[in-house]
Amino acid sequence: MLKLGRLNTLRNQIFIGFLLVMIIVLALGGTFTYDRVSVLLRHSAERHIQQTAVQATGKLEALVRQIDTLTAQVATDASVQRLLIQETEGKRITFSERQSLQQIASNYQAYGTGIRSLELYTTDYRRLFPLDDVSLNSRIPEEWIVRADREMGRLVWLGLDPNDSGVAIAIRRVRLIDRSFSHGGYLTMRIERGYFELSDSSVADDGSRESMVLLDGAGRTIASGFPSYYGVEESIASGEESVSIDGESYIAIRQRSESTGWTLAILTPVDYSTEGISVLRAAIVVAGVIGGLLFLVLTFILSTMITRPILNLMKAMRGARLGSLKPNPYTSSTMEINELNYAYNQMVAYLNELIDVVYQKEIIQSRTELKALQAQINPHFLFNTLEAFYWELEEKGEEELARIVVAMSGLFRYVISRPDEDEWVTISDELDHAERYLQIMEMRMVDRLTWRIEVDNASRSVPIPKLLVQPLVENAILHGVEQRAGPGSVVLRVEASERPGYTSVTVVDTGPGMNEEASRALREAIEEGRSLSSKGTGVGLANVQRRLNLYYDSRAQGLDIRSAEGEGASFGFEIPNEHGGEIKNEEDSDR
Template identity: 80%
Template sequence: MVKLGRLNTLRNQIFIGFLLVMLIVLALAGFFMYDRVSVLLRNSAERHIQQIAVQTTGKLEALLRQIDMLATQVATNGSVQRMLSQEQAGQRTSFDERQSLQQIASNYQAYVTGIRSLELYTTDYRRLFPLDDASLNSRIPEEWIAQADREQGRLVWIGLDPHDSDVVIAIRRVRLMDRSYSHGGYLTVRIERNYFELTESSEREDGLREAMVLLDGEGRAIASNFSPASGVQDKLARGEETISVDGSSYLVIRQQSETTGWMLAILMPVDYSTEGISVLRTAIVVSGVVGGLLFLVLTFILSTMITRPILNLMKAMRGARFGSLKPNQNTSATMEIDELNNTYNQMVAHLNELIEVVYQKEITQSRTELKALQAQINPHFLFNTLEAFYWALEDKGEEELAQIVVAMSGLFRYVIGRPDEEWVSIRDELEHAERYLQIMGMRMVDRLSWRIEIEEACRNVPIPKLLIQPLVENAILHGVEQKIGQGEVVLRVQAAERSGYTSVMVTDDGPGLDESTIRELTKAIAEGRSLSSKGSGIGLANVERRLRLYYESRTTGLRTYSREGEGASFGFEIPNEYGGEKNDENDIDRG
């Protein structure tokens, strides 16, 4: 797993990703090109074979027309017409007349190579030339003689001679021109088989790719580039488009001769038709390999160009673990990498500044803590001084003043003693408020009376320190002192209507507040500012802010109830279980 993780680097990802993309592109392009070009090459090879077939068929037709013209000239020869007319009239042709045909046949045969012999027969199948007693029906099947009769003087191509496989026979009916083209006899042309060899042997020695097979109407091979033992005639007769001969596969193109009805088959080696495809395949493979190698090298160089600056940046970042944040001095020609390097250098500069600031703050904090330790001497001096006043007043019998000094001592000790103590119990907070009321009662003589009401279950509820005393102070300053005559402050702590909550309410019987003043006071408390230049309302704003800080959304905040001429009430609700357990410790201390 660790080895795989080491291989999973940005450089390897870029390298492998680009390589896969290139291979996919090359494969798709090669496949598409191979598919399209191979189709074009096959079509081109087929068109080439078709062209060869057309040319070969044209050559065959030219040879056939040459024989047809020769037979026509012989059949219309005057001597031949005269002798056949005599035979039709019942006059036998003499031996000398028949012998004269030898010279006529020799003259015509001299014009066309490949003709073995010309034979002339009467209507009753007797042979006039050559000079023997053979009959036509002994040389040619009756069906072909009947075919010649039906063609009315046109040349009929029979095919291979049944008695001599090296000879091709053609027959035509001779019509007598001076007797209204009546039947006068038959002319047969015996042609050498090699006359129809449409390809020369020298072409095969030079590497002729095409092979030719000419089959007569009965499927016998008149001309062929293959040996009879190859069985190519049978395979062609089955109509197969691709045949195998002597271990080689050939693509077959067939052409039917309109003149003879013979079939000309052009055989093209399959290897020839796919030779261009093989070359194309080799070219694509070579191009793919060369392109892949070039892309491999270029991708390696590109991935190195991208990852090397990142590695240098990583080395610079690792130095931060050893406490040295130094900028990376290496630059890159790539704009994005260079911008990343500049951003890192800016971050290093900013972090160094922050480190310096934190270092200076730590020094300042150490000095402040030292001063705080030194300042702890002053409260002890104050408490000791108040204790001395208490004992002096006690000795002189000033018990009321002595009790005031004790209250002041407890007040100061609660306010400035143990500054790290944030949470107290409601019992402690009420005792502090009571000491404050005692001191204010001495100052106001008989004008101030107070009453503290608390349910027993609420005494140990935790509460932030100095949260109730500002409400008491506000009730005296803005309630009782603003009233003519004696005033009363009631501090009431009880269970709230909501389960699990405690309600704290401070009520005075002062002049109260009108609606506009209440709205302004509520707005000032929410904004954390004083309602007037004398500081009215700042204590209430502090209570509201501390409630929100300590209890967040679990408190309703500071609530105000007042009607003009009927006094005012300020209070809040807090959850019972919040802020830590300090109640048991207080009970132990008080015990």
């Protein structure tokens, strides 16, 4: 067991770990390379197939144009036009005239190959030639006739004949040139399927190269390089890039003819597109073996280089007295890591003691600063003087000034607390203190200041550290209302926050506001703890931010500052509705 423990060193674990990583990396790299190169080879084959498809499509369009030209010549022939006009005027043409149409159609038909027949119909679907009484709507579906009407004289390719799968049908609505191109009848052409055979010498008969399949708009095969029993229509109609026909996989490239609406598919065996993959596979295997051997040697050297400095660091950490905040509860099967954990946990114990001392000093320092602010005024002298002012003003009938003196007395009595009083009050107490301050500032600024306090009753009993709201009101007046040319207003708003269990306190002024640069500088100064008050000896925004962090830790997010140049400013914060302090009422503090 002891011998096994000695083998379980960090160096051996790094060596084995790197070896496994090497195997995974080489496997993934080889697989990725094989996959990507295979894709490149396949794409190259697809581009070749795409070129073949473009060429085949061009050939198909040329065949289509021939039929389009031929049918256009028949439809605009003078004799055909004359006899159709006669029919539209209600004069039935004679049998001999129908024979002459038959002769005209035969002459035009001789110019094309693969044309089985030309057929001419009147507007009421009667056939003029060939010489029988078959109607158009009995030869083709009604919706095909509607398509021909909708195209207004353009040639419409309908696909395979419903009555004869060996021919394809195209139809054109004949327009009477001398009758303002009005409807004169229908001309249909039946073409042999062999007319559309697009295969050439570039397509091998053994199926090792491309095979072409031409489908009409309904998905029926017009021309195909496969036997009819293979059922290639379903595979091509699926729209997938790879299709399987008779157990063999093919890459399918599809081109749609704009003239006919038919689909031309070029099918190439997958084996053809992946030629040379075996050579690539062998090259990847050889490269992986060579790379693996080199990686083994480098891993052994690297693991030795890593573990040697760690051993030296472990010896140095045994005498250290600094560390992180929490001890590491985890153990490891590696000897070196366990030694590091032991030294680390030693440092944690000493660091926790240091943190506790620093934390207590911060609390004492914060409370001392607040007490120093409160003790700047001699309470007994101040209260006696204010009381004398009050009675003197009452005797002289100066009720407004007497009210202000009472407000000042209440304000200072609230600020100056005895050493045995707690620092926590309710929001209602803070609002009363802020109201007294606003009354005093209203008298000083006369008609330049208007103010109001908005609070819901549910928020009045929420506990809050003393003197946390008044500095925001003071800041709104000194740096907001006083900095504008005309009258201004201050709104102190207390309401339930959108966060459950929290209360929002916001002070909004209509001062000149701040631009983005000034707002950013203000936030940085507050975070650094610098007081920004330029008038008086107020607690300041920096002290409010620091006290929020001290009393609420991470439960309060600090001051929220919102301002835009020319649109005033808003300062506020959110505090939880519960805290760990105790609140003493006014009666207890006066005893």
